[in-house]
Amino acid sequence: MGNVQQADQKLDWIYSLLLYGLGFLLFWEWLRPLSVISNTGEPEVFILFTAFLFLMSYFQIPFWLSFPIKAIAMTYALHSLFFPGAFLEMIWFKYFLSDVGQNIGLMFDTSWGELSNLFRTLLFFILLWLISYLMQYWLIQTRRIFLFLVVTIVYISVIDTFTAYNADVAIIRIIMIGFVLLGLLQILRIQEQEGVTFSKGRFPVFWLMPLVLIITFSSLFGYIAPKAEPQWPDPVPFIKKTTEYEEGSDAKGNGISKIGYDEDDSRLGGPFIEDDTPVFNAETQQRGYWRVETKDVYTGKGWDVSLPDRRIFEGRTDRLYEESVEVEGLDANVSMSGNVEYDFIIHPGQVTDVEAPDDVQLVTNVVSGKVFTQKLADPFVLDNYSLSYERPTFSEKLLKEAPVEYSQDIRNQYLQLPESLPERVSELAEEIVAEEDNPYDKARAIENYFVGNGFVYETKDVSVPDQDEDYVDQFLFESKKGYCDNFSSSMTVLLRSLDIPARWVKGFTEGEYVSTNGDYGEYEVTNNNAHSWVEAYFPGVGWVPFEPTRGFSGLADFVSDYNEEGGAEAEAPEPATPEEEQPQNQTQEDEQQGSSKGFSLSLEWTIWHTIGLLIVLAAFVVYAFKNYKKWIKRFFLRKYKRRDDSKALSEAYFRLLWLLELHGIKRGDGQTLREYAVKVDNQLGTQDMKVLTRRYEENHYRGKPSESGWNEMKELWENLIKKMQS
Template identity: 45%
Template sequence: MIKGNKKKETTTTLFLYLLGFLLLWEWLRPVDELTDTGNVYIFLGFLLLCLVISFTKVQMLLGALLKVVYILYFIHRYYFEGSFFQLSWFSQFWDDLILNISYSFQMEWNALTFEFRSLLFFILLWLMAYLIHYWLIIRRQMFIFFFMTLVYITVLDTFTPYEADGAIVRTVVVGFAVMGMLTFHRLVEREAIVKGVSSKGKWGLPLLLMIGASVALGFGGPKAEPIWPDPVPYLTSYSEDSGGGAGGQRVGYGTDDTSLGGPFIGDDTVVYETEVDQRHYWRVETKDIYTGKGWEVSSFDDPVPFTQNDVFPISSFNQEGLEVKELTANVSSVRSYPHIIYPLGLKSVSTENVSYSFRVNEGLEKVYTLEADRTAPLEEYTVSYDIPRYSVTAMKATKSLEEAGLSPEFIYQYTQLPETLPQRVKDLALEITGEQETWFDKARAVERYFGQNGFTYDQIDVAVPGADEDYVDQFLFETLRGYCDNYSTSMVVLLRSVGIPSRWVKGYTEGEYQGPTVSGKRGYTITNNNAHSWVEVYFPEVGWVPFEPTQGFSSNVQLNFDSTTENSTEVETPETEEQPEVERPEEAPEEAASTESSFSWKELWSKMEAGFVKHWKRGLITLSVMGLVAYIAYKLRLKWLPYVLVLIFRFRKKDDDFQRAYLALLKQLDRYGIKRKEHQTLRDYAEYVDYFFSSKDMGTLTSLYERYVYKGTLEEGSWDRTRELWENLIKKTIA
């Protein structure tokens, strides 16, 4: 009998750990979707290992040793070379650890390396796993963590592209189940109730019905429109301009780069709006001649013309040794620029206006837009491009210019340096790369150099080189302070000093996220503040590869460290240079604790527990009736929900309400069974709806909605004129 009870206790504890693991999983799901972090399953496996060690009650020192070995093994696997059992890599890791700890004390967060960031994330997960064990087994209370999980996913749902509908449902179901089981255990321990099938059934059945009824009501009930405005524009409106100062130049794209340096004034003027599948940098042009003061172009050959949907005349990759994924992006130009922005790996450009064509300057790699053979701005266009995964094995195959097999003209163009370049710049380049053998390792060493040697990102206190000073030399040895132009130019010069072909690229970062678009892509707004410059290095086996030396930025380049097994993406969420850090008020834990203790939650919860135990039959009947009503309402929602929608929007007069009404119509059509196919445009979907209902109403509404999306406003009275069409379609979905 005792063995049977122990077996039941073990099964219950295992189930609690499983539910705790599911709650922790909800914290990791957004990391995989919102960031470019690779191999999230490694962190998920670490969480599982921690909970298994706690469940099996492994001796503390042995459990800690297993966790440390797990962490070190995977850090070695993705950031270091050679055998795991060699001490050389650990010595390097230890030095890196000490360096990052010093950065932490100096609050230089942008200088932290990826190895250290991964270590911190492992430690965080270790602590979270222990807290789950503490709350589940020792305290028998889980509300705080359940509440924190809900807040976490709802905040992400509000401010990021993460869709948390399913996450909220899963969290509510798991959280209520855990809290119900823990409450039962506390009651058993406090009231000395005999555990058995009867007592568990009396508690468990109402719990299951309550959870089921809550989920059913949540799915079936009508959803009211938000009563508060979108908080994101309100919050961002208070951010200050990045940089600025009297006499400073205004930030943004410019064509003259012959004299770099000096402060700039922030400018949040919108220049582009984009719809993309994943964030990336936008190129405008490249330059290859460093003068000691800035950049020029070696040649202005006749531009190469090409038409819409033609293959882009300039290839950036060696397709034979590269894994690529083809994507498309939509660009709306707010400013009248006679050129386009495009990602590295451009394949073609298209637009609805057939009179437009393009030409590209091979020296600049700048794409101009033409209408009737004359340069003219293009408002909207679509670019098709390849996103590559660069094989580190392939890039490490090149160790010298002699074995690279490049033409003398190419080598001269992309390793050019002025004769006036100070010798100490070349000596520094040799010092940084002296222990590295391959071009890739040397490029990485230079890229990391700026984050480990006291350099400071600054937009204001930035020097301008004198008549006898070199721009790069001044930054590397005197000021150690600057913004993207300083970092990117210095990296190109250092690489060229050791014979590695590289070039300077300018354009824009991905911009500021605005939310998901109607097309299912992610919407971004690019302002003048997003103007940026970075580096591209040439590797014969793969082509041009972007590098990002500027502190606080990441070009989102995907690196495959093991071409035969897994892809490891090394990226970092960019902290764009144009956005100043917003100071957040520090929390006051003592005050919060006193507030919580002053409120009689404990007494209230005790009364609720006693009420449930005493009146569980009445509660069961009530929940059963509620569940049945919710189930019937959910099943019959197509009969009553259209009337509710019509009633909600009938008294709305503003033209801006049309957007909400149209989106509500799309959801209702989906419920009715008229599904919109993946990648299907709104116009094609509208044609299908009109064909289904034998009308033209959906096409009219969709045309008006597209004008609203692209222009941001509607003509006065548009909603009043189309309300009847909208109501007709809504009523046709009544089943």
């Protein structure tokens, strides 16, 4: 009988593992489109949290233990998404509780649109928690999953039709997973309802494998087989045509946008119209470009940032220039106009200090250098702030003599190019710099290349590359008409094709002069001043700005040489009229120093230790779940081993009844102790429970308490507990 019971338990274990595994894979399809249809930056956190919930459900951890563990995991996930720094630094928890309290009040006021991103994410985690419970109910209790499968197919179909998410492979996965799951549940229902058993508790491989093979073959055949053209017209163009404002389209059907700063640069190109809406006013000692961020990944259609992670801003941006570069310390005051709401700092260069209210937290992206402002872990628009920064003067001698040996980190990050980039782009770069012998002169040659050679600054008649066209290649060889994004992207790609590290910079030009107040000049910056430019990296110097856009002049200062004391011999030869340019934040080098290194470790914890923490926590839960019964039994063995009083037998007997229930030998309703003792002895293969029960009844009901009774029965009591452990 013991062998049969063990075989049944093994079979149940395999069933549950398959059901939960397939159920999680099916629910995973709901989470995959998050990064496409929303602004969710780290969907893997939600996927890992969901996997952890399914794991907890699979092991059927008691509620009193699983609830706090899940709550801690959810809190850690929220911390990894919204709060820089270490999880154990509980200062962030105060902000979290305050934010939750405020948002609960907003919910009672039905102010749904004002809920913070942190609170909405908390609600989403709770929703995932509830769905994991429902999945357990559907899979284990009711054995019904068809309705959820149908809803999943409808959901993915709608997402595929009306968004950029491509669900071709997702539909195949859903059909295969769903049908296998339905087949397995049907097998289990037949077994439970009809009383069908499988020989020696073996898993029904001969039932399930043909089903899996048929579903796999049918799905793959349907995927690769030729398909007829749609019989019904596509409704999406009609819907878009009836809902879009058609006056904002050009002759080619490309939407015309207003100029201005936009966070999404994944798809560049197309015309725009000017917009003189004020963005901010700045008082500064020297005019210059206002930078926001850099981007390092060129996709062939636009730009992206390789890492979205953030860390606490230490009061200064990462080093842009090496110590060999002469810098001048300057101050600036920025006042936002209120027409736009930017939850980030706009600054003229390498920031050394930012004066902001104490309750406003500054965090920075470690790759782009973008400095975000937040309050209670939620994006916050800072209307006024003051900052100190450093303005460089570059030595052309140092730049020309800069070595060409770059660190591996620089090469990996800032020489990236897509494999689809046409070869003629690199061939053009080699042709442009054929007469130059150092990276600086090569960069100047590429910068000057756009002055002639048929390139025109244009904002209206600007093409959008086709699906199979590269953005830079189309501009360099086909249209030769565009604005700053075209020129700056092209120069960055040309530099990278020559193995010169470069990156794309976004921000604003200096703006329009308004007035003078002592040593400070006031400038008004509008959406028309939005701009992009290029930075190239030179070892020993740092990141140097270049301005390839026609009609714009960079405001960086260059001198022909340095004197022996290290001072500049000459002033910058290019006075430059309006427009934008200033270097950007570098991240990877300064992270190796001082406090930045500490925050780099903290950031690394936020990313990778999310997975590590969940794995360790899951391993601990599994280990505790498998051994907690053994620990409890050992505890009671030690507790009653030295007891010799008259009450020990009664107390130990009731503890034994509780342990038997925990072990799975349950006492039936109305079952006497002697009847239950027979059941226990049959299942454990002993006669001890009947003897112990008779002695307990004598001791308890017949009024014959004896101090020696427990000592005589202790061995039987211990034997029964040890039998449960075997």
